[in-house]
Amino acid sequence: xxxxxxxxxxxxxxxxxxxxxxxxxxxxxxxxxxxxxxxxxxxxxxxxxxxxxxxxxxxxxxxxxxxxxxxxxxxxxxxxxxxxxxxxxxxxxxxxxxxxxxxxxxxxxxxxxxxxxxxxxxxxxxxxxxxxxxxxxxxxxxxxxxxxxxxxxxxxxxxxxxxxxxxxxxxxxxxxxxxxxxxxxxxxxxxxxxxxxxxxxxxxxxxxxxxxxxxxxxxxxxxxxxxxxxxxxxxxxxxxxxxxxxxxxxxxxxxxxxxxxxxxxxxxxxxxxxxxxxxxxxxxxxxxxxxxxxxxxxxxxxxxxxxxxxxxxxxxxxxxxxxxxxxxxxxxxxxxxxxxxxxxxxxxxxxxxxxxxxxxxxxxxxxxxxxx
Numbered sequence: 102x103x104x105x106x107x108x109x110x111x112x113x114x115x116x117x118x119x120x121x122x123x124x125x126x127x128x129x130x131x132x133x134x135x136x137x138x139x140x141x142x143x144x145x146x147x148x149x150x151x152x153x154x155x156x157x158x159x160x161x162x163x164x165x166x167x168x169x170x171x172x173x174x175x176x177x178x179x180x181x182x183x184x185x186x187x188x189x190x191x192x193x194x195x196x197x198x199x200x201x202x203x204x205x206x207x208x209x210x211x212x213x214x215x216x217x218x219x220x221x222x223x224x225x226x227x228x229x230x231x232x233x234x235x236x237x238x239x240x241x242x243x244x245x246x247x248x249x250x251x252x253x254x255x256x257x258x259x260x261x262x263x264x265x266x267x268x269x270x271x272x273x274x275x276x277x278x279x280x281x282x283x284x285x286x287x288x289x290x291x292x293x294x295x296x297x298x299x300x301x302x303x304x305x306x307x308x309x310x311x312x313x314x315x316x317x318x319x320x321x322x323x324x325x326x327x328x329x330x331x332x333x334x335x336x337x338x339x340x341x342x343x344x345x346x347x348x349x350x351x352x353x354x355x356x357x358x359x360x361x362x363x364x365x366x367x368x369x370x371x372x373x374x375x376x377x378x379x380x381x382x383x384x385x386x387x388x389x390x391x392x393x394x395x396x397x398x399x400x401x402x403x404x405x406x407x408x409x410x411x412x413x414x415x416x417x418x419x420x421x422x423x424x425x426x427x428x429x430x431x432x433x434x435x436x437x438x439x440x441x442x443x444x445x446x447x448x449x450x451x452x453x454x455x456x457x458x459x460x461x462x463x464x465x466x467x468x469x470x471x472x473x
Contacts, residue, residue, distance in 0.1 A: 106295045107306050109418055114313045115374050117414035119391070120398040121320055121407060122367030128404035129328060130360040131340035132181070133189040136196030137368055138391040140169040144369025145376045145387070146203060146210055152220040159222075162373040169369025172199075173362035181357045196389060204384035215383035222377055223308035236300045236311055243314055244293045248286070250322075254408055255282050281463070288415065313374050317411075320367055324407055336360055340405075400451065403464025412463060420447060 119141060126132045144165035151161035172195075180191040203210040210216065228236065258278045296314075299307040327333050335356050338346045343353045376382050394417065402413025424443045434442065454461070 103295055103298050103302075104304070104306065106291075107299050107304075107310050109422060110292055110295070111306065111310050111313055111378055113414045113418040114310075114317045115371060115378060116394065116398060116417065117411045118313070118317050118320060118374065119368055119371040120395040120410045120414060121317075121324060122364035122371070123392075123395045124364075124399050124404060124407060124410045125324065125336075125360055125367070126364040128399060128406070128410075129333065129340060130336045130357060131185075131343075132357060132361060133185050134192045134361075134364070135189045135389075135392060135396075136176075136192035136194070137364075137395055138387050138389060139192075139196040139199040140172060140365040140368035141372035141375060141391065142196075142199050142203060142387040143172050144169045144372030145382055146216075146372075147369070148373040149216050149219045149376055149382060150209055153216075158220055162370060165373050166366040166369040169372070170362040170366040173365030174358065177358040177361045181354060181361065193389065193392075196392065200384055200387055203387075210384070213384060215381055215386075217381040219376070221305065221309075221380065222312055223305060226305075226308060228303055233300055233303055236303075236308070237297055239315070240293065240296045240300065240311055243311075243318055244289060246318055246322075247289050250408075251282055251285055251289070255279075285412075309374075309377055316370065316374065320370070321407055321411070328407070332356075332359075337405075397447065397451065400461055401454065403461030406461070406463045409461055409463030413461070416462075420450075 119137070122140065123134060123137050126134050126137075144162075147165035147168040148158075148161045151164055152158055156164070176192065176195050180188055183191060203212075205212055255278065296307070296310065300311065328336075335346055335351055338351075339353055339356060346356070347353050375386070379386060398413035398417050399410055400413075401416060402411070403409030421443070424439075424446065458464075
């Protein structure tokens with residue numbers, strides 16, 4: 102159970118990191134990107150190929166992020182002036198182009214044979230008791246940071262609720278805020294306890310879990326800072342009506358390009374962690390389904406809300422694990438039918454959510470609508 106929870110933590114954190122890049126592009130800037138997996142592909146293969154040439158692991162990951170940002174520059178310069186639906190078509194076309202290149206190129210990517218045996222973080226690392234204590238201490242610091250962020254988000258939601266309702270609070274809304282915060286605290290405690298146990302009995306996956314949690318915290322905090330900066334407010338104004346920032350003298354195309362590149366860089370970093378989780382990579386590891394999983398996470402949690410993206414990733418992987426467990430020993434349905442059924446169920450959940458709460462679980466309807 103401990104190892105399985107470590108796997109779930111890594112997977113949810115990886116998808117949250119991947120979806121944060123998409124949320125910057127779509128949730129904050131309004132750019133429809135149906136080829137987000139292309140950035141992950143570039144980041145993944147760049148990281149692996151550079152480490153095989155002797156480049157230090159984390160430097161290779163950073164270069165992979167820059168490589169994904171450069172792809173965003175190429176796509177953005179040619180496509181960001183297109184209308185939303187045409188941009189969606191172009192991005193998914195670029196995504197398939199990248200996948201077909203790595204599938205058929207034999208010299209670097211080895212085509213369908215994939216790449217195995219590359220360097221991994223903490224691959225041969227076996228910490229002594231002091232090293233394990235240091236890793237647990239780092240996990241504790243990370244837990245304190247998350248609790249601090251939850252406290253900040255709680256205060257912000259209460260303040261926003263007061264602005265919406267005036268001097269009097271709506272008891273049902275306040276109750277929902279406290280329930281969601283309590284649920285998040287329980288999840289944090291569960292991950293922390295499981296992390297302490299797994300780090301005490303150290304394995305490679307436990308070290309990777311700690312690493313990706315730190316990466317997710319850094320990216321989340323960095324995005325929180327820039328989204329609440331003047332740059333982030335320009336992005337939100339572009340999402341709502343780009344004619345307004347144009348009238349104020351802002352170069353809308355340049356801001357869109359920056360957002361597209363930064364979101365791509367984040368996806369490229371997620372690609373490096375994806376390869377470290379898989380330990381072998383093939384072109385089939387980067388199917389378009391990864392992009393639409395990220396869209397499910399963003400829409401489910403609430404576009405334009407980074408905390409909602411993390412919640413969406415947790416719910417997505419919780420649903421994935423729960424349905425696998427429930428139907429694993431069923432005699433009424435086989436594996437192929439199970440895959441189709443699970444997709445149908447999550448599609449139904451999304452349709453109900455779009456009808457009852459189109460802004461997502463943590464999305465702010467007042468912020469996403471010009472009429473309020």
